[in-house]
Amino acid sequence: MADVANGLKVTATGPAQWTRGKVAVALVAVAVVLTVLRYVGLLPDALFRIPEAMIPPAAVWLDAAFNFVKDDLGLLALTRTLTEGLEWLLDITANLMFGKRRWPFLGPIPWTAVAGVAAVIGYYLDGWRMAALGAGTFIWTALIGQWTIAMETMSVLMVAAPLAFFIGLSLGILAWKHAWVNRAIKPILSVLQTLPFFTYLLPAVIFFKVGPTAGAVATTIYAIPPMILMTTLGLQKVSPEVVEAGNMSGCTKWQLLRHVYLPSARTEILVGVNQVIMLCLAMVVLTAFIGMPGLGAKLLAMMGSFKLGRSFEIGVTIVLLAVMLDRMSKAWVVKQPEHFERDTPWWRRHWYLVTGVAVFVFFCIAAQVVPVFAEIGRTQNFSQGKEIDTLIKAFLALDPVQNTTQMIRYVLNVWILNPFRDFLLSIPTPAFILLVTAFALSLGGKGPAIYAAIFFGLVALSGWWDRSVITLYSVISAVTLAILIGVPLGIMASRSEKWSRRALLACDTAQTFPSFIYLIPAIMLFGVTATSVVMSILIFAMVPLTRYTIEGLRTVPPEMTEAADMAGATRMQKLISVQLPLALPTMAVGFNQAIMFAFFMVIVAAFIGTQDLGQELQRTLAGTDLGKNFVLGICVSLMALTFDLTIMKWATHRKKALGLPD
């Protein structure tokens, strides 16, 4: 303790950089002392873990609060009313897409008609390739025999995405118009963005009906924040002179918004649309956890029963859908209206609309005549699930393959992961908090350090300390491994323009995949084991790491590398002493994202069977343990926020110090 006091005294006098380090060292020293005391058996149990009796029953309090809001304030009545409207919409899309027996009793739309319309839209947006992607995705889905489950997913997406768009747009406009709305929304948004998706799921289940309705609600809420941000951003960027021109033309406020602001902010709004669609897809797949049928549920079931072939096929479908939706909505962003010569007839102006309707009608009629155009039956599809399954399993059973995976598993588990986990668990709680605080202090400074101490203190009080530490252990080990692989990959790719572009494209594409997809290769190689969890997190976290490494290195100002060249530096010297230090702040953004992704993935991966918070969270979904669900969610959120605050603070600070643009 004397050390700490000393450190604090220096703070008052010495230069900031130096003392920060000293305080951090002092904190670490105390932590080490505590840990050693524990090892030799001198530390009382009460200092090792907070005793059960001292843990406040936060879950119970939260439950009481929820019950109050739900029943006494009548929120449940309100949401149940909303449910009816939503259900009506969902029934319509469900009827149209996969023929659920509900009003308007028109569906299902033949798969050929959907594929045809997708091709026309794709062609309109970006020519033949997009048309092929659009049609190809749906043709694959139909032929592989997944049409119905894919359309179950799409029917929810078709309700959730527009809903998220309109709500986000309206809130965005309000936040732009009224400063106080903006002030009120901003903090909520930043909390929403770090809350693990599981905390969205349970309230949705409780307040709305289980199944598609709850799924649609959770999906919508999850996708709203970026739409708000993009709308506000776009509206703020409209050129003032265009607005003045509108004013001088005598626009009323409403006319100004409708005819001047919104069309001028088109690009940003469409970028928002892209993000809404992608988030909706990511979430709608995850709603499998609350029993929503569709691609996600099927994938979950297939992976659970280790049917690798079918999992793989569903994975391809999800990836194709993601890539198609992403590419098409991005093409829409850059698509500019084209002009027609005067007196062009109506049908020429609306050529694509006419073609689209024609194609649709044609296939609808054709489907009446040729049944396979309408639906591909169980026995007609081309699914190779079994065969692929046998193939993969045979491949895995090959001696060299088996030996390799076995060895990786053994080395990882026995030498690295398990010892590391046991070590983390053996650290007394106060020492652990001190270590995290020291980390935040040395990187981010005083502010993040205080947050770190408070946040981890709260986690300790939540009563879920061990599971939190195991969660953290998965995250840290996976991200460390991801750094060891992803950063060198990024460095290699950044050497040439061509490879950088390719790697960035690959990363961007991979980022559009719903997180579930990353479980497939891990499970294929390592089965349903803890190694798979680390592996899937590793792959997921590697994507942003590689991406930002390339971006950081590519944006190092050329005059700096040239200066190093002129000084006669070797490639390695240049990399280590010039490029990496300058790229580090950008790379830090990548680290941060990797950690956030890892926290996210660790919960998804929990379904494989782990001992962390994720599994507990999944268990709460089965019941109606709202309070516990929130406590667990908040634990994850607090740990994630600690890293987020610290690393981002460091990155901005460092960028400023190096004179780099934000």
Add this chain to the structure above:
Amino acid sequence: MTADTVISCKNAWKIFGADPKGYLGSMPATHSFDDIRADGYIAGVKDVSIDVYRGEMLVIMGLSGSGKSTLVRCFSRLHDITGGAITVEGQDLMSLSEKELIELRRSKMGMVFQSFGLLPHRTVLENVAFPLEMRGQDKHTRRERALEVIKLVDLEGREEYFPRELSGGQQQRVGIARSLAIEPDIWFLDEPFSALDPLIRREMQDEFLRLQGMLGKTIVFITHDFDEALRLADRIAIMKDGAVEQCDTPDQIVLNPATEYVRKFTEVIDKARVVHAGVLAQAGSTGDGPPVDARATVQDLARLLVHDERAVIPVATDGKVIGGMDRAAALDILLETS
């Protein structure tokens, strides 16, 4: 003249910054532009009093950043002024309700913007028809009218283009067409011809002169081009650091610059091309012999001034002698700048 004042601007201030009103209230009246800037504020318009008369073309000149656009924006209440008062057609601009303001803009005002301010998502035709649309005119009428003015600015055949598909000069002409479409009584033109080639520029100038002469429009015109100013202006206002240094007829500005700054600013102008015989005519000694026309510039009379030997040459408007011009004085003007 007051009866015919369209815009009357009394001690108008426009200050940019964190708390302009509070700052203006607490600021000593003697503060200069630089003092204000030192306090972290910018005086876009600084204590300007100016009247614009019906049917005149008032040209505003001044260096970049001198506040020309800001002043015009105050006239149209695109900016709310920080202090002073501006009345348009007798109505106090600042006391108008939103509805009245929209009504005023729809019925009386038009503006061409320095950087065009075209709506990027609308075609040329839709851009030009936009103000008509806002007034609720039916589709057919506004289309007819828009096509008419598009022809006038020589953009026939590009009606369906989008702004980004046009050159700078073409975009500017769309902006001009948009304001022509509604034929407003009061016209604010912020460097409307800056991007046009000389030929079209001249055509456009003629068009505006025609409209002003025929329909009695009031025009406030900003330009950096002296030739343009001299060709168009009834009066010229010269601005510096947000303040109007002098506002007068072109002849008076070159002959009697109010400040050193105005003198410097107008130095480059060939005075002989600006000064009219009528301005030099002095009542009293009218001289003898055949008179010269009051509307002729000194340059127009160059040959006569050199060869004629009379000391005083009579000047006449419409055949009626109004005074005599001192030949030596006129010769001075002719020779000084050449």
